């Protein structure tokens with residue numbers, strides 16, 4: 001059972017905590033749901049528990065990936081995953097990803113808040129300089145969510161992906177450190193006297 005003390009970052013309606021092995025079955029359900037994975041490059045996923053365990057072990061062992069689980073702050077129900085991937089500490093760059101796997105939570109502001117918290121983790125916590133992402137051109141809800149937190153469109157990869165015989169572009173988006181206002185960690189570090197307010 002997840003509790004408040006397990007959380008790493010908290011917003012008004014959502015909070016982020018560590019990924020959990022006991023949630024692998026839930027993660028698997030999210031990623032194999034065609035109504036969820038139709039927005040992802042892993043469209044048509046049919047992952048087995050073994051695939052899921054291998055993925056989890058890969059994440060756990062690698063400093064290049066930070067994956068956090070997104071919870072409903074009201075009851076600590078796990079509702080999705082978010083991550084920073086291919087983190088390059090030399091250049092201060094990473095790729096952002098998010099999946100709200102519990103579909104009844106879509107369109108209620110959870111993804112926007114979780115994205116903002118994960119960016120806080122990356123920019124304020126890890127000191128990254130640039131966080132980027134790519135999104136499927138028809139995923140208007142995700143694009144809106146990313147624009148709401150301050151991601152800017154940086155380019156387009158034409159016909160990068162397909163669903164059956166239909167091809168779609170990828171929109172590239174990015175954000176720089178100075179374009180982001182920390183919702184939580186800056187104040188926490190300043191209150192502790194670790195950085196200047």
Ligand SMILES: CC(C)(COP(=O)(O)OP(=O)(O)OC[C@H]1O[C@@H](n2cnc3c(N)ncnc32)[C@H](O)[C@@H]1OP(=O)(O)O)[C@@H](O)C(=O)NCCC(=O)NCCS
Nearest residue numbers: 039099100106107108109110111112135140141142144145
């Ligand atoms: C993309 C995702 C993370 C967004 O999270 P969310 O909680 O659903 O999004 P939010 O409610 O915070 O924000 C969505 C925004 O898009 C708008 N929106 C919702 N449905 C929309 C639609 N069908 N078309 C266009 N905009 C839409 C909302 O109004 C909101 O904008 P606003 O705050 O300016 O009004 C989530 O829907 C999800 O995980 N989807 C499936 C997997 C996925 O697409 N992952 C991202 C891959 S790049």
